[in-house]
Amino acid sequence: MRMLLAEVAAHDPARNGIPSLGSNYMRWENTQRCADIIKVAGYNYGERLYASHHEKHPDWVIYGSETSSIVQSRGIYHFPLSQSLLSDDDLQCSSLGNSRTSWGAESWDVCLQSEQRWPFTLGQYLWTGWDYIGEPTPYHTRSSYFGTIDTAGFPKDAYYVVQAAWLDPKTHPMVHLFPYWDFNEGQLIDLCACTNAHSIELFVNGESLGRKVLDSAKGRTASWQAAYHPGSVKVVAYDENGKVVATDEQDSFDDSAMVCLQADRKTISGDGRELAFITITTRDKNGNPVRNANDRVTVRVNGAGVLVGLDNGDSADPDEYQTDSRRLFSGMLLAVVAGNGRAGTITVDVTAPACALQC
Numbered sequence: 001m002r003m004l005l006a007e008v009a010a011h012d013p014a015r016n017g018i019p020s021l022g023s024n025y026m027r028w029e030n031t032q033r034c035a036d037i038i039k040v041a042g043y044n045y046g047e048r049l050y051a052s053h054h055e056k057h058p059d060w061v062i063y064g065s066e067t068s069s070i071v072q073s074r075g076i077y078h079f080p081l082s083q084s085l086l087s088d089d090d091l092q093c094s095s096l097g098n099s100r101t102s103w104g105a106e107s108w109d110v111c112l113q114s115e116q117r118w119p120f121t122l123g124q125y126l127w128t129g130w131d132y133i134g135e136p137t138p139y140h141t142r143s144s145y146f147g148t149i150d151t152a153g154f155p156k157d158a159y160y161v162v163q164a165a166w167l168d169p170k171t172h173p174m175v176h177l178f179p180y181w182d183f184n185e186g187q188l189i190d191l192c193a194c195t196n197a198h199s200i201e202l203f204v205n206g207e208s209l210g211r212k213v214l215d216s217a218k219g220r221t222a223s224w225q226a227a228y229h230p231g232s233v234k235v236v237a238y239d240e241n242g243k244v245v246a247t248d249e250q251d252s253f254d255d256s257a258m259v260c261l262q263a264d265r266k267t268i269s270g271d272g273r274e275l276a277f278i279t280i281t282t283r284d285k286n287g288n289p290v291r292n293a294n295d296r297v298t299v300r301v302n303g304a305g306v307l308v309g310l311d312n313g314d315s316a317d318p319d320e321y322q323t324d325s326r327r328l329f330s331g332m333l334l335a336v337v338a339g340n341g342r343a344g345t346i347t348v349d350v351t352a353p354a355c356a357l358q359c
Contacts, residue, residue: 001034022065045103050118064124068111069104071137071145074156074313075330077179081190081223087138091316093145095157096190101137108158109219112165116217141315150313152334164194164220173197173245175237180291181250183228194221197237197245205231256282256290259355270304270339280333280350293331297352299324301337305346308336
């Protein structure tokens, strides 16, 4: 450790970067001796050691160099919430928060409360912000399930739980309701919501299921149970004075009837170095988003553009990225388009057998 620190100092005499340690082995004596030399100690899944190590070494800077490892598949929900189930036949992990690894955090709420429970800690690095190819715990599929965002860049429910824990409710009040609202008639559904507000109230088809006050020391999520009947569910967030500060709503839906495209920009350079990201979704005949759509679509790019690839964020989908036909996963697909070196207009056509219209 001393040799490595000397080498860093030789190449960075101005100390632009502070050397730190990130380890899975902080409970072992030799690692602690190294930490006592470097003084900036990162713990991988070692939150239970923070208090005792801080008492013994108050001069250490302690932080979570790797935390969470909670697995989720975007838009996939395994009921009931009370049952922890890591592995299932669909090769997906539940976004309700009840899919857990043996080494990871008990829940997102427990993970994100570290800085409140141990205010002497510096912070934490979540494993991971974004899904990545490889390490597909718990399955032998394509990509990981750890991210708060899937490989296509689409947010999972965990993305909003992190917002609820870390955004300032005075300047950025928020609330997020999940899952979507389309199940079997009478099926008992766990409805969850996360918020940074003081309290939240859930309404199922206009009927209140009660208001809950969020204790920031225990977490930023709340849950209810309700039997599914078509219609809508709505969550309302209130501040300490009872004022409504944010709402979120989910409506039931029918099968896909129209396909929709939303580009993140209107123009790109023609040299092929700039990309446009186009989100493809579907809506039913009434215009409601079909949240669980898995329609296969074909994408054609004409004019001054070329289709670079397609991604739906599904870890279990074996289709290639560089193709012109893929299925939506949990209602979404990403098309990546680049310029082909010519000036002019780029047109993107998407066809789906079940969708007669484009929006």
